[in-house]
Amino acid sequence: MSITKINQPLYSIFRKGLARNPGGRAFTIGGDSATYAETDAAALRLAGGLAGRGHTAVGVLAPRGRTAYVGILAGLYAGLTVVPLNPGFPRARTLAMARAAGVSVLVADGPADELGLPAAGGGPPLAERLPVRAGDVLYVLFTSGSTGTPKGVPITHGNLSSYFSWAERRFGFAQDDVFSQTFDLTFDCAMFDLFCAWGAGAHVRDVPPHAYRDLPGYLAAHGVTVWFSTPGAIGAVRRAGGLIPGSMPGLRWSLFAGEALKCADAAAWQAAAPAATLENLYGPTELTITISAHRWTPGSPALGVNGLAPIGAVNDGHDHLLLDEHGRPAGAEGELWITGPQLTPGYLDPAHGHGRFVERDGRLWYNTGDRARRTASGELVYLGRADAQVQVRGWRVETAEIDHAVRGLRGVEDAVTVGVDNGDTAELVVFYTGLQQAPAEMARGLRETLPDGIVPRHYRHFAALPMNGNRKTDRAYLRNLAGAVLRGEA
Incomplete structure (x- = not known):
């Protein structure tokens, strides 16, 4: 991939959906929805007030919804780095994140001056989306390490172009799909929902907390065909009595990521959504969005360890190593290191990357901190966190x-x-x-x-x-x- 230009900027994925389905709904949040054409027009107006004003990063301080979605697109159209911020976080934490990422203007549902930053205002619609390079930072997400100190992870246009090219080849989503959105916008899996849906001209629908009381009913009522969440949602549906065989017949895809997927949970969900293809996706933020995938089959439980489903093979174009505690090749089992085009160039604060980002054989590798086993088929099985080993x-x-x-x-x-x-x-x-x-x-x-x-x-x-x-x-x-x-x- 060229370091000077890029074939598929993230905003071009939305534009692809716009061309396919301008009058179709791009999103629905509660009682609010907007078409692709309406969302595009609003983003262009907001981008007109952002571009050419000396800003390099825009903070989006809003929950899932119109303000956030338009703000993300506007920042991309204006060629800025987008920094999703959670309105529910403490002010001091949010301000520290904004400062670390170089945010100088906010798109916010509430008063922007709470952080001492100006609010983004609209202007004449941006006439032309600004060009971007593969190495330009598209957005910054924050992940906490063992100390709890937020670590800024810059994700480039090149990282996301590689990922969504892989996702398009693997999933083949369609215009008539309806995607769930369960993730907060500070979690990169939310970008999967948005841009996989938007690239197909499909519809994103928010899943509110009360929907879990009768998730099968909610999915059926709104025609949801693509489900994506953490595995924790499976337990919530089970406790509400919704996880019964055949209860979710309309799903085409069942995707899980964010934490370990238990084989028993995968099997129960698959029975409830028998027409859906179920995949276990794995990937830390540093290897955005997900870096390996396992397609669940009747034989999958036999591959698991400690009742956990396999995490599959790493995405095309990436390499992985299994190393022992001394950094030496460990055969079929060890700590998982990965390199490839989805890997962030490093944390905003290089000091946070000590022991995680390592030059090896002329390439930058990321130490995931997860222990894995390689099966004879080449797939990986998750064994647990390296730091979850304790001496008892x-x-x-x-x-x-x-x-x-x-x-x-x-x-x-x-x-x-x-x-x-x-x-x-x-x-x-x-x-x-x-x-x-x-x-x-x-x-x-x-x-x-x-x-x-x-x-x-x-x-x-x-x-x-x-x-x-x-x-x-x-x-x-x-x-x-x-x-x-x-x-x-x-």
């Missing part, structure tokens, strides 16, 4: 192994195990859902499958595991709660 009374423990064992207990639906340092060893705290049981009874059951030395001593029951804004299990909250459990404060 002399045993080297994979918390994913504990999770899998707990889920095998009678009456347990889901489980997350957290290791907390307790001096010379780590203590394991299990958070689980389903039938509440006495800790001694659970420990007794686990001793049938686990060595006694790694059987957890601490168990806490939840009606449902806590979720963050993107419906992923809130592991940061559970880590803090586990510490409180050991200190006797919870």
Whole structure:
């Protein structure tokens, strides 16, 4: 791919959908919707007020909806870097992100001056979309590391051009598709929904929280054909009684990403949506949007480890390595490193990239921090986070192994195990859902499958595991709660 020009800027994907379906609905959020032609006209007016004013980055401080969607397109049309910001985040955190990304103007649902930045205003419609190069930064997303400090991840036009070219070849979405949107705009999977739909001239529909009370009914009422969410949504549908065989017959695609997909959940969802092709997509923000894919088949459970579905083969044009803790090739199992055109050039603050972005054999590689196993077919199986290995009374423990064992207990639906340092060893705290049981009874059951030395001593029951804004299990909250459990404060 050329470093000076690019064949498919992200805005050209929307323009493709505009040409195919100008009078069709581009999005619906609650009671608000707009056609492709209306969205394009609004974005051109806003872009006219952004271009040529010395701005390099525009912040979009709005939830999913008209303001955000038009703001994203306007920033792209004006050749600016777009920085999605969550209105629900603390002001200090949002301001730190905006400053780190060089935001000088805001598109906001509320008062922009809360951050001390001017609000974007409209102008004469932009006559011509500004050209972009592959290395230009298209948007900046923020991901928190182990310290919780937001790390800015710049994503280039070249990164996204490569990704959406792959997605177009793999999925073949159609104009009559209706896409769910479950992700917050600060999560890059939201861009998959928008631009895969818009490239096909299809319709994006927001999925509000109350829809999970009867998701099959919601999907049927609105003709949703493409579902994309974190696997956590499967549990929500199950608890509401919606995950029954044949309950979602209208889905053509069922896509999951953002956290590990359990084989049992994949099988149950597939039974509920039997006409859909189900895929498990994997990829950190640094390798936007997803970097590997596994197409679920009846044989998929046999490939999984600890009850987790395979993550598949890396996308075309990318290479991967499995390395041991010393950075040496580890054969068929090790820490997963990936390089290729979807890889961001590095964090906004290079100091955040130490140990993650590494030059090797003349190429930049990203250490995902995930452990994987390569099967004979070349597909990858997720084993767990490298930093989720803990030392418990002399045993080297994979918390994913504990999770899998707990889920095998009678009456347990889901489980997350957290290791907390307790001096010379780590203590394991299990958070689980389903039938509440006495800790001694659970420990007794686990001793049938686990060595006694790694059987957890601490168990806490939840009606449902806590979720963050993107419906992923809130592991940061559970880590803090586990510490409180050991200190006797919870």
